[in-house]
Amino acid sequence: MDAPVDNARAVAWPARMDHRRRRRAFHLLLATGSIMVLVGLGWGVFFAWRGEWAVAAMELAMAALGAGVIVMARLHRPRAASWVAFVGLTGVLCFFSAYLDVPTAQAPRTSHVFLLVLALCGHHVFRDEKPWLRYGLVVALLVLFVVFAAAPVTTPSSLAIAEDVRRVGIWINLATAVASLLIVVRLADSDIAEHRALHRALRDALSQRRFVLLYQPQVDAAGRIVGAEALLRWHDPRRGLIRPADFMQAAEDSGFILPLGHWVLQEACRQLAVWQATPALRHVRLSVNISALQLRQPDFVQHVDDVMTRSGIQADALTLELTESVLVHDMEDAVGKMRALHAMGVRLSLDDFGAGYASLSYLRDLPFAEMKIDRAFTRDVVRDAHAATITRNLLQLGRDLGIDVIAEGIEHDDQFALLGGQGCVLFQGYLFGRPMDVAAFTERIASS
Ligand code: C2E
Ligand code: MG
Ligand code: MG
Secondary structure, eight states, X not given: OOOOOSHHHHTTSOTTOOHHHHHHHXXXXXXXXXXXXXXXXXXXXXXXXXXXXXXXXXXHHHHHHHHHHHHHXXXXXXHHHHHIIIIIHHHHHHHIIIIISOOOSSSOOOTTHHHHHHHHHHHHHTTTSOHHXXXXXXXXXXXXXXXXXXXXXXXXXXXXXXXXXXXXXXXXXXXXXXXXXXXXXXXXXXXXXXXXXXXXXXXXXXXTTOEEEEEEEEEETTSOEEEEEEEEEEEEXXXXXXXXXXXXXXXXXXXXXXXXXXXXXXXXXXXXXXXXXXXXXXXXXXXXXXXXXXXXXXXXXXXXXXHXXXXXXXXXXXXXXXXXXXXXXXXXXXXXXXXXXXXXXXXXXXXXXXXXXXXXXXXXXXXXXXXXXXXXXXXXXXXXHHHHHHHHHXXXXXXXXXXXXXXXXXXXXXXXXXXXXXXXXXXXSTTTOOOBXXXXXXXXXXXX
C-alpha cells in the first residue's frame, strides 16, 4: 500500500496532523473500505442467489460505498473518504439493524456490533480533528450501539431476513466484526510502536548531536539580508536531512520538544553571539520558533534569560516566533510571560498570521514587535485580488500599530514587487534563499 506522504495528499488533512498519522488514517480508511466491499459483495451475491433482490441491492450498495471510500482515499481525498465511510456506514448499519437484522428468540441481532468497530476506527481517523468531531462521532456511534443492543428496537419489517439465514449469519457477522476489530487494533498498535521508535530515535539524535539549525535569510525592500529564521533539521545518517513536519508533532506529543527547544534556543543564541562579535554580521537579527508547550513551562522566561545571559547576546537581536496556538490554553499565563520577555528586550513575532484563527486583538493587546503574513496569503497575492486586499490591509494595520510586518513564503519576483508596492519592507522566502547551513549563510552575507 502506498503511504500518503506527498503534499497533495497532505493538504486535505488538518494542518497539525503529521505524516505518520496521515499514513495510519489512510490505511484505516483502506481497511474500512475493503471490509465494506468484501462483506457487501459476499452477502449481496448470497441474497441475489436466494432471489431476495431488495436485500441484495442494499448489500451491494454497501460494497459500492466501500469502493468509493477506497477510490477517494487513493485519489488524495481523505476527508471525503472519511465522511463517506463513517456517515455512510453508520446509516447502512442502523438501517440493517432496524429493518433487516430484526432479533428473534432464536437469533439475536448482530449487525450493530460493527458500530463498535466503527467507533474505534473513527477515534483514530479523526484524532487530529476538532474535539466536537473527534469525540462527538465516537459518542454517537456508542450511543447507537447501546440503543440497538439494549432497547427492543424491533420494527415490524417486510425486509427482515429469514430465520434460517440469520442463525448462520450471526456467526459470520460476529466473526467478521471481531476480525475487523483486530485489524483496527493492529493498525493502531503499529502506530504506537512507530511512535515509540520515533521518540527513541529523537532522544538518541539529541544526545548524538544529530540536530542542526539552518538559517533562512530575511531581507529588506532592497534585498539586503537583515535577519534570519533558525529552522530545525534532524540529520539522520540513513534518511538525510529531515524536516520538522516529519517529527515535530511526535516531539510535541511526547514532551520531547522541551529538551529539543532548549537546545535550539541555546544553539541559536550561541550563533547570534558569534555574529554579534563579527562586524559584518553585527546587524543580523535571529528568529527562533517557540512551541506552545515551551511557553507553558513555568520557568520559560527565566530559562530564556539564563541562555541570553550566558551567551552574552543583545536581547533585541533575538526574536521569538509564536503562533496563536500558544494563546489557546491559558491566555493569562501566556500574556504574563510575553510581557516579561518584552520587558527583557526580546522581540516577539506572531508567526503564520492568517493561517489559523489569529485575532486582531492579539496584535492590539499583546507586545508583538512583528507579524508574519502566512504563505497562504502571499502565495496567491498576484492572481487573487482578495489575497492582495488582505495583505494591503495587514500592512496598513502593522503601520498603524507600529508593528513590523514580514511577508513569508516569497518565491517569485512578481510577489516581491506587488508586496513592495503595498509598502512591505521585510520578506522571507525561497526567492531570497532557502534555509541553509551557517557557512552558506555567512558567505551569502559577505557576497551581498
Ligand atoms: P515556520 O516557522 O512558518 O517556518 C517557515 C517554513 O516555511 C519553513 O519550513 C521554511 O523552510 C518554509 N519556507 C520558507 N520560505 C518558503 C517559500 O518561499 N516557499 C515554501 N513553500 N516554503 C517556504 P520548515 O523549515 O520545514 O519548518 C516548518 C515549521 O516547523 C516552521 O514553520 C515551524 O513552525 C516549525 N519549526 C521549525 N524549526 C523549529 C524549531 O526550532 N522549534 C519549533 N518549535 N518549531 C520549529
Ligand atoms: Mg517561524
Ligand atoms: Mg511561518
